[in-house]
Amino acid sequence: xxxxxxxxxxxxxxxxxxxAVATYALLNLAPGGPMTGLRQQQQGRNRITAADIARxxxxxxxxxxxxxxFSRWLIGHPRGPITxxxxxxFANTPIGCRQPIEKNVRNEKGKIETKVVxxxxxxxxxxxxxxKVSRGILLxxxxxxxxxxxxxPVSDLIMSRLPKTIELIGLSTLLSLLLGIPLGIYSAVKQxxxxxxxxxxxxxxxxxxxxxxxxxxxxxxxxxxxxxxxxPYLPPGSASAVREYxxxxxxxxxxxxxxxxxxxxxxxxxxxxxxxxxxxxRFIRASMLEVLRQDYVRxxxxxxxxxxxxxxxxALRNALIxxxxxxxxxxxxxxxxxxxxxxxxSWPGMGRLYFLALGDSDFPVxxxxxxxxxxxxxxxxxxxDLVYTLIDPRIRYS
Amino acid sequence: xxxQVDSISLLNDYPKEESPWRLVFRRFRKHKLxxxxxxxxxxxxxxxxxxxxxxPFEVDEITVGNYFLKPGSVQEATGRVHLLGTDNLGRDLFSxxxxxxxxxxxxxxxxxxxxxxxxxxxxxISGYYGGWVDNLLMRIVEFFLTIPSLPILLIISAMxxxxxxxxxxxxxxxxxxxxxxxxEVREARQAVLIILVLAGLGWLTSAQLxxxxxxxxxxxxxxxxxxxxxxxxxWIILRHMIPNAxxxxxxxxxxNMANYVVAEAALSFLGFGIQEPIPTWxxxxxxxxxxxxDMPWLPLIPGLPIFLCSLAFNYIGDGLRDALDPRxxx
Numbered sequence: 146x147x148x149x150x151x152x153x154x155x156x157x158x159x160x161x162x163x164x165a166v167a168t169y170a171l172l173n174l175a176p177g178g179p180m181t182g183l184r185q186q187q188q189g190r191n192r193i194t195a196a197d198i199a200r201x202x203x204x205x206x207x208x209x210x211x212x213x214x215f216s217r218w219l220i221g222h223p224r225g226p227i228t229x230x231x232x233x234x235f236a237n238t239p240i241g242c243r244q245p246i247e248k249n250v251r252n253e254k255g256k257i258e259t260k261v262v263x264x265x266x267x268x269x270x271x272x273x274x275x276x277k278v279s280r281g282i283l284l285x286x287x288x289x290x291x292x293x294x295x296x297x298p299v300s301d302l303i304m305s306r307l308p309k310t311i312e313l314i315g316l317s318t319l320l321s322l323l324l325g326i327p328l329g330i331y332s333a334v335k336q337x338x339x340x341x342x343x344x345x346x347x348x349x350x351x352x353x354x355x356x357x358x359x360x361x362x363x364x365x366x367x368x369x370x371x372x373x374x375x376x377p378y379l380p381p382g383s384a385s386a387v388r389e390y391x392x393x394x395x396x397x398x399x400x401x402x403x404x405x406x407x408x409x410x411x412x413x414x415x416x417x418x419x420x421x422x423x424x425x426x427r428f429i430r431a432s433m434l435e436v437l438r439q440d441y442v443r444x445x446x447x448x449x450x451x452x453x454x455x456x457x458x459x460a461l462r463n464a465l466i467x468x469x470x471x472x473x474x475x476x477x478x479x480x481x482x483x484x485x486x487x488x489x490x491s492w493p494g495m496g497r498l499y500f501l502a503l504g505d506s507d508f509p510v511x512x513x514x515x516x517x518x519x520x521x522x523x524x525x526x527x528x529x530d531l532v533y534t535l536i537d538p539r540i541r542y543s
Numbered sequence: 544x545x546x547q548v549d550s551i552s553l554l555n556d557y558p559k560e561e562s563p564w565r566l567v568f569r570r571f572r573k574h575k576l577x578x579x580x581x582x583x584x585x586x587x588x589x590x591x592x593x594x595x596x597x598x599p600f601e602v603d604e605i606t607v608g609n610y611f612l613k614p615g616s617v618q619e620a621t622g623r624v625h626l627l628g629t630d631n632l633g634r635d636l637f638s639x640x641x642x643x644x645x646x647x648x649x650x651x652x653x654x655x656x657x658x659x660x661x662x663x664x665x666x667x668i669s670g671y672y673g674g675w676v677d678n679l680l681m682r683i684v685e686f687f688l689t690i691p692s693l694p695i696l697l698i699i700s701a702m703x704x705x706x707x708x709x710x711x712x713x714x715x716x717x718x719x720x721x722x723x724x725x726x727e728v729r730e731a732r733q734a735v736l737i738i739l740v741l742a743g744l745g746w747l748t749s750a751q752l753x754x755x756x757x758x759x760x761x762x763x764x765x766x767x768x769x770x771x772x773x774x775x776x777x778w779i780i781l782r783h784m785i786p787n788a789x790x791x792x793x794x795x796x797x798x799n800m801a802n803y804v805v806a807e808a809a810l811s812f813l814g815f816g817i818q819e820p821i822p823t824w825x826x827x828x829x830x831x832x833x834x835x836x837d838m839p840w841l842p843l844i845p846g847l848p849i850f851l852c853s854l855a856f857n858y859i860g861d862g863l864r865d866a867l868d869p870r871x872x873x
Contacts, residue, residue, distance in 0.1 A: 160686060164686075171698060171699065171702055172698070172702065349854075349857065349858075349861075350854065352857075353801065353850070353853045353854040353857045354850060354853070354854075355805045355808060355809065355849055355850065355853060356809075357808070357809055357812050357813075357828070358828065358842075358846040358849055358850055361828070361832065361835070361842045361846060362842075362846070364835070365835065365839050365842065369835060369836055369839050370839060373839075474689065477690070477691060478691060481691055481694060484693050484694065484697070484813070485693070485809060485812075485813070488813060489832075499694060499697075500697070500813065503697055503698060503701045503815070504701075504814065506705075511698065514694070515694060515695075515698065518690065518691060518694065519690060522686075522689050522690045522691075525689070526689055
């Protein structure tokens with residue numbers, strides 16, 4: 146078992162490294178990047194000088210070669226010449242280009258393209274000394290944000306959003322489990338009953354319903370329509386109010402009190418919960434039906450055990466085994482948040498942060514979130530496999 | 544003479560043989576909701592197929608002053624009716640909805656076709672040849688299936704859309720896609736990119752499914768017989784594996800169709816898919832969000848078709864599963 150875990154840990158490190166390379170390549174290999182907007186401002190009086198461009202390129206580290214940039218992002222090195230016994234090594238190794246020579250070339254379609262044809266001035270390893278650098282993402286330093294909170298550490302941004310996401314996802318996951326499991330079991334035990342029929346139809350509708358449309362419907366039904374009809378309503382978005390507001394029949398609610406935050410929590414939590422209850426309970430029902438057909442359940446019944454005992458002790462325990470996967474993989478989503486739901490309800494959580502980071506090309510933020518999600522996913526996979534061996538003696542890893 | 548009579552009477556006694564597809568359709572018909580869904584989808588496909596003929600207005604025909612007309616309003620000057628009203632620019636919502644449907648459904652359909660082809664090919668190769676190729680491919684598939692798919696989908700389409708012109712796409716493909724979706728070649732690029740993104744991440748489940756089928760078929764006697772007769776790997780996969788794995792692939796494809804309609808709508812809704820002024824159900828829905836305070840019916844116009852398609856394809860998949868193989872679990 147220990148050998149198995151050790152082997153898995155080595156594999157996990159490999160997967161994490163590969164996903165780091167993939168994330169980085171995806172965002173940095175593409176042309177464009179943070180300089181695109183600036184190039185268009187090059188006409189007129191506000192024309193930026195070559196020195197400005199060089200400075201901005203250095204700020205975004207665009208003047209370094211890609212492998213050097215990647216290594217600085219991943220482990221925070223190289224930071225300057227390597228000093229061994231008083232002498233500096235590799236100080237004059239070129240690691241980037243401060244001023245690329247650009248030339249307008251006519252391509253085969255006759256359009257004019259700007260191409261980099263050479264380099265006026267190299268960046269050498271010694272130039273890196275004194276430049277700001279993170280300790281590396283592997284050591285938990287995600288660098289500084291480019292746009293959303295300029296120059297502030299990405300970890301600050303994440304830490305300010307994470308509690309909100311955990312609050313939202315944690316609550317809705319808990320509610321979904323508490324509702325989904327009993328509903329699924331009851332529906333499976335009473336298969337073909339009227340309850341089962343209604344439940345499966347509703348669950349089918351629920352799992353076919355796109356979250357974004359459902360969220361908007363919820364806002365319409367519980368916020369906009371009752372508000373215009375003068376009935377008690379729920380706030381449609383954000384996590385807390387800015388100023389006090391009056392809700393009919395309930396009264397005046399002060400901003401940022403518990404009542405206010407609860408009011409804001411209701412709609413997104415219900416949206417997430419209903420969507421996952423629909424799919425989870427369908428899953429439990431199917432897995433329960435499968436188990437109820439097994440021989441050992443028939444044996445348990447034949448022994449004369451009470452039906453309640455058969456279902457809860459013999460059937461449910463085995464029906465829940467595949468459910469472990471779903472529960473374990475809510476760990477990454479506890480971190481990553483629910484992008485669509487958070488966006489619709491302007492919930493200030495991680496999902497919305499990721500959405501904003503992508504929209505604003507704040508790559509350090511987007512990369513940090515993706516990287517942590519990948520790490521958590523890999524960990525969740527390991528936990529799932531280990532939990533399986535604990536609860537199901539039929540599964541063995543060697 | 545007597546023998547002949549006997550054989551004829553035997554033939555008459557024997558029940559008439561039904562072709563397998565007819566049998567499937569007979570069983571499919573029993574699933575009422577699936578039949579209704581099939582009808583609804585056929586109507587929707589026909590409407591979008593004749594989008595040019597049915598839509599009363601052009602996609603981006605703007606009427607100055609006619610902003611936010613209520614459903615059913617009549618243009619005073621021309622007497623033409625805005626069946627579903629107009630949007631913030633005075634564009635006819637009914638016409639845009641039809642054109643958007645053409646795009647959304649084509650994107651989903653092409654994504655399903657491409658992802659099924661990729662998935663079936665990779666799954667078949669992986670399952671049939673096994674070894675380290677299989678191992679590597681399946682590890683990759685598993686990893687991608689475990690990571691949350693929306694962030695990946697968003698980041699890839701965001702990067703692709705930002706660098707649209709840097710990605711080489713053959714001109715004839717763009718023209719073909721443009722014709723299919725009634726778009727100009729320049730606009731078709733976005734739709735093609737979205738199809739590539741959806742199919743590029745969507746083949747994973749199909750590959751797993753196909754691999755499983757191939758593994759279970761590999762040891763069947765008819766495959767052994769084909770091998771004994773000297774058939775090569777490609778022949779066996781094409782002639783024996785794929786036809787025998789057709790049932791789950793078709794069910795998977797129809798369920799995927801629902802997923803792709805929703806995924807495309809979600810991407811466009813979040814602003815990382817097909818962009819305005821090209822209409823899709825997703826970006827029309829996101830545009831209505833700003834005005835739903837005053838016009839609460841607006842989000843329903845593009846939202847209901849998305850839900851309807853998702854539901855219909857789910858029911859069709861459900862019905863197909865029952866019809867093709869009741870034991871199948873997907």
